Amino acid sequence: ETGVTQSPTHLIKTRGQQVTLRCSSQSGHNTVSWYQQALGQGPQFIFQYYREEENGRGNFPPRFSGLQFPNYSSELNVNALELDDSALYLCASSLTSGASDTQYFGPGTRLTVL
Amino acid sequence: AQSVSQHNHHVILSEAASLELGCNYSYGGTVNLFWYVQYPGQHLQLLLKYFSGDPLVKGIKGFEAEFIKSKFSFNLRKPSVQWSDTAEYFCALWDTGTYKYIFGTGTRLKVLA
Numbered sequence: 001e002t003g004v005t006q007s008p009t010h011l012i013k014t015r016g017q018q019v020t021l022r023c024s025s026q027s028g029h030n031t032v033s034w035y036q037q038a039l040g041q042g043p044q045f046i047f048q049y050y051r052e053e054e055n056g057r058g059n060f061p062p063r064f065s066g067l068q069f070p071n072y073s074s075e076l077n078v079n080a081l082e083l084d085d086s087a088l089y090l091c092a093s094s095l096t097s098g099a100s101d102t103q104y105f106g107p108g109t110r111l112t113v114l
Numbered sequence: 115a116q117s118v119s120q121h122n123h124h125v126i127l128s129e130a131a132s133l134e135l136g137c138n139y140s141y142g143g144t145v146n147l148f149w150y151v152q153y154p155g156q157h158l159q160l161l162l163k164y165f166s167g168d169p170l171v172k173g174i175k176g177f178e179a180e181f182i183k184s185k186f187s188f189n190l191r192k193p194s195v196q197w198s199d200t201a202e203y204f205c206a207l208w209d210t211g212t213y214k215y216i217f218g219t220g221t222r223l224k225v226l227a
Contacts, residue, residue: 033215042118042204042219043217045216048213056213056214092158099146099165099208099210104157105157105158105159106157107157
């Protein structure tokens, strides 16, 4: 069974640019959640996708958007990057939406905005 | 607003000492509560979760947590820690109204051999 994978591992961008981060969910999982983890902080929930639809969203502006594909892999897109967007971005997949199923986290993508 | 507070940011213990990590939450609805752990160099993983029923929840690796509704707390405990418990621990809740997770800021535990 393949776990959750994320790409790329590290990324450096400049202010104003756009970035796309990718996540492959664990086999059989139809739900993906994305988190932002700044240094020294806990993960901040960005949004969750369930069967290709956004299912819940945290307090992030619209320049944070996402997609989930028919194979349940997912993308996180961030437009107009700001310095404060520098963080570790985590993806987690689960069998279904809601809290009853365990989330399995990926290793994260470290984004640096200069 | 919903929130999760972990007041101990860093904890250092010797092996065999007992552990209790505090977690308090602010939420008016039905709570779904979690403890996650991140070992050095590894992914975040679930330790245990509480949805309803017995307020004393047992998780992996000998950890347990007690849900005390009157205190809005969900503290993590382990009677005797090992060096391998060195990790960062996060308390979290699932907001059943808005469908979002809320994590605390984490507690870094270091266990001295």
